[in-house]
Amino acid sequence: MNIAVCVCLVPDTASVIGFAGGTVDLLRVNEVMNPYDEYAVEEAVRLKERFEGSVVTVFSIIPAAATEMLRKALAMGADRAVVVNGKEESDPYLTALVLSKAIAAFYTESLPDLVLCGKHSTDFQHEQVPMMLGALLGVSTVNGITALNVSGEMLHVEREIEGGIEYLDLAFPALLSAEKGLNQPRKTSIRAVMEARKKTIDHLDVSIDERPFIHCTGIEPVVRKKICLFLQDEKKLLQLLRHDGVLC
Amino acid sequence: MNKFLVFLEQREGVVKKASIEIWNRVQGLVSAWPDSAVSGILAGPADIGQLNGLLAGKGVVYHADEECFGLYNQEAYARLIADTMKRDASTVLFFADSSLTRDLAPRLSVSLQASLLSGCLLFNQEGIAGSCFRPVYSGTALASFLPARQLTIYTILSRGMVEVTATESHIDFMTLQPQHVAVSDLFPVVRRIVMRKGQLDVAEATTIVAGGRGMGGAEGFALLDKLAALLGGAVGASRTAVDEGWRAHAEQIGQTGKTVAPALYFACGISGAVQHLAGIGSARIVVAINCDRDAPIFDVADYGIVGDVFVVLPKLIDELQEYLKKK
Numbered sequence: 008m009n010i011a012v013c014v015c016l017v018p019d020t021a022s023v024i025g026f027a028g029g030t031v032d033l034l035r036v037n038e039v040m041n042p043y044d045e046y047a048v049e050e051a052v053r054l055k056e057r058f059e060g061s062v063v064t065v066f067s068i069i070p071a072a073a074t075e076m077l078r079k080a081l082a083m084g085a086d087r088a089v090v091v092n093g094k095e096e097s098d099p100y101l102t103a104l105v106l107s108k109a110i111a112a113f114y115t116e117s118l119p120d121l122v123l124c125g126k127h128s129t130d131f132q133h134e135q136v137p138m139m140l141g142a143l144l145g146v147s148t149v150n151g152i153t154a155l156n157v158s159g160e161m162l163h164v165e166r167e168i169e170g171g172i173e174y175l176d177l178a179f180p181a182l183l184s185a186e187k188g189l190n191q192p193r194k195t196s197i198r199a200v201m202e203a204r205k206k207t208i209d210h211l212d213v214s215i216d217e218r219p220f221i222h223c224t225g226i227e228p229v230v231r232k233k234i235c236l237f238l239q240d241e242k243k244l245l246q247l248l249r250h251d252g253v254l255c
Numbered sequence: 256m257n258k259f260l261v262f263l264e265q266r267e268g269v270v271k272k273a274s275i276e277i278w279n280r281v282q283g284l285v286s287a288w289p290d291s292a293v294s295g296i297l298a299g300p301a302d303i304g305q306l307n308g309l310l311a312g313k314g315v316v317y318h319a320d321e322e323c324f325g326l327y328n329q330e331a332y333a334r335l336i337a338d339t340m341k342r343d344a345s346t347v348l349f350f351a352d353s354s355l356t357r358d359l360a361p362r363l364s365v366s367l368q369a370s371l372l373s374g375c376l377l378f379n380q381e382g383i384a385g386s387c388f389r390p391v392y393s394g395t396a397l398a399s400f401l402p403a404r405q406l407t408i409y410t411i412l413s414r415g416m417v418e419v420t421a422t423e424s425h426i427d428f429m430t431l432q433p434q435h436v437a438v439s440d441l442f443p444v445v446r447r448i449v450m451r452k453g454q455l456d457v458a459e460a461t462t463i464v465a466g467g468r469g470m471g472g473a474e475g476f477a478l479l480d481k482l483a484a485l486l487g488g489a490v491g492a493s494r495t496a497v498d499e500g501w502r503a504h505a506e507q508i509g510q511t512g513k514t515v516a517p518a519l520y521f522a523c524g525i526s527g528a529v530q531h532l533a534g535i536g537s538a539r540i541v542v543a544i545n546c547d548r549d550a551p552i553f554d555v556a557d558y559g560i561v562g563d564v565f566v567v568l569p570k571l572i573d574e575l576q577e578y579l580k581k582k
Contacts, residue, residue, distance in 0.1 A: 018392070020393065020510070020530060024392050024395060024396070026396055031392070031396070042511070099361075099371070100364065100365070100371075103365075129392075129393060129510065130391065130392055131391050131392075131398070132374065132389075132390075132391060133371075133373055133374075134357050134361075134373055134374070135360075135361045135364070135371055135373060136361075137361075138357075138358060138360075138361035138362055139361045139362070139364065139365050141362070142361065142362045142365040142366065143365060147442050147443050148329070148358075148362070148443070149358065149443050150354075150357050150358040150361075151354060151357065151358070153504070164443075166354060166358075167354065167504065167505045168266075168353075168354045168355070168448065169266075169271075169353060169354060169456040169458050169459055170450050170451055170454060170455070170456040170459070170505075171448050171449050171450035171451055172448065172449050173327070173354075173445050173447075173448045174445065174446045174447050174448070174449070175443045175444060175445050175446065176443070176444050176446055177442065177443035177444070181443075186504075187504055187507075187511050187512075188504045218403060219403055220364065220369075220370040220371060220402070220403055220404055221370050221371070221372060221400050221401065221402055221403055222400065222401045222403055223398055223399070223400055224386055224399045224400065224401045225398065225399045226391065226396050226397070226398040226399075227396060227397055227398075228395060228396050228397075229390070229394060229395060229396055229397050229536060231532060231536065231554065231555050232554055232555070233541070233554070233555055233556060233557055235543070235553045235554070235556045235557065235558065235559040236557065236558050236559070237553075237558075237559045237560070237561065238558055238559065238560055239560070241560070241567065241570045241571040241573075241574045242574050244542065244558055244560065244571070245571075245574055245575060245578055247558060248519065248540065248542070248558075249578075251540055253462070253518045253519040253539065253540050254486075254519070254578075
């Protein structure tokens, strides 16, 4: 089975992000692999362990200086990595378009059997790229899966919906995006990290000539501070909530 | 003429409150626009009588009542919506944000070459389709996005309440002719859904009672279940409570869980890590109960009680029962 995994870089959740003049200041930010993408890599590696002869290839649109992140995916068990040299786009559609061209160019003869992505990136959280990529590749897609089983030619997946769980069946080739709960990504051993150094990282040039779907017109830090009224009496709390019109 | 289409999502024949809310908000938005019309599309068997008095304004609701639309089907739904937009010459499509629309909207965006603005808190009417605001970077910032194509799709976060202003409404319902949807087996098919019994989902609740590490374990949440039941609300959980296995991930609120916008939010034994606060930025009234006076949750709370949740919550439940009895 040929499995492609798309990963991206996001600021480490512990980083303090600066916002100035309507833009983001990422100078002092440590960037890591998007946590949802780790679930995608882990699931790909588990499938590879189950289906002999599978090859897991990781794709990422990142600056050449940031390829270290791909070593992590390789240490987790991916076979090879592809750095997609394209303008890093903030528009989800253009990102999906660049990835679809990269995947088509890499797998020249036919599409990969399975493409795995994280459900969203923790920076802009659009939750659009994976399903758009699937549409562009012309494969079946399911967003936000929490369980995956393969039997023969079919994929059986689960997804959390409001108040319940949905069970879906679909055929290969497919693109699935990973929700938290799909698996627990493995810790990489020193030996795996050393072996990852020997694996190949390819570079692929992709150019597109399309306009974006959306523009980010501004970004401002959220000032969250409220003035908390401290109470000692539960009865008083209920009176206040009633006064605010939020009590049934 | 500006034409807007609102998708009305049903599950097991019940139209979602969040969809009704979005319909009403769109009606409020276009009432200031003289030359505009709103239509709705309801996919799947459902009794339309349930919408009586709930939908505000004027417009037509198209009902595709065939069995094949009963369970969500990405391909069938996408075709139905795309056909309806084309027939009506609608330029803007509105969804209530949900797991279904997160799956469906990007596909429609590609096939219709439409701008997609997902997870919007607010959208302003300046030059419909206008910009929308949305939390980014784990809720530490708010970004505004502008659509760049002729067609626009919005998925909008629910505020957890249906503002009924349907006094002078005039809604026509029109059952669509059978679509003869021949859907390929290759597309994902929902085999079945299993709903958790009798529980409201955090994404759809007007009131949320959430617990964190301070609840001590799965048993501690029994108090929250009780409080939520009295308030007609849903139980939510912090990341710790979910990672410890006390509650299901479906109930998690925050960066790696759900973003919610209820009218009333109780944070019980939750310290208020930035990742959690990310999910509750749009809650109207926040009540924090925590034994640590310096916990960051109090910085975002309207009302706070410093104390042990196992002392405060039983008292609160008693008082609430008293209050409900008198009502």
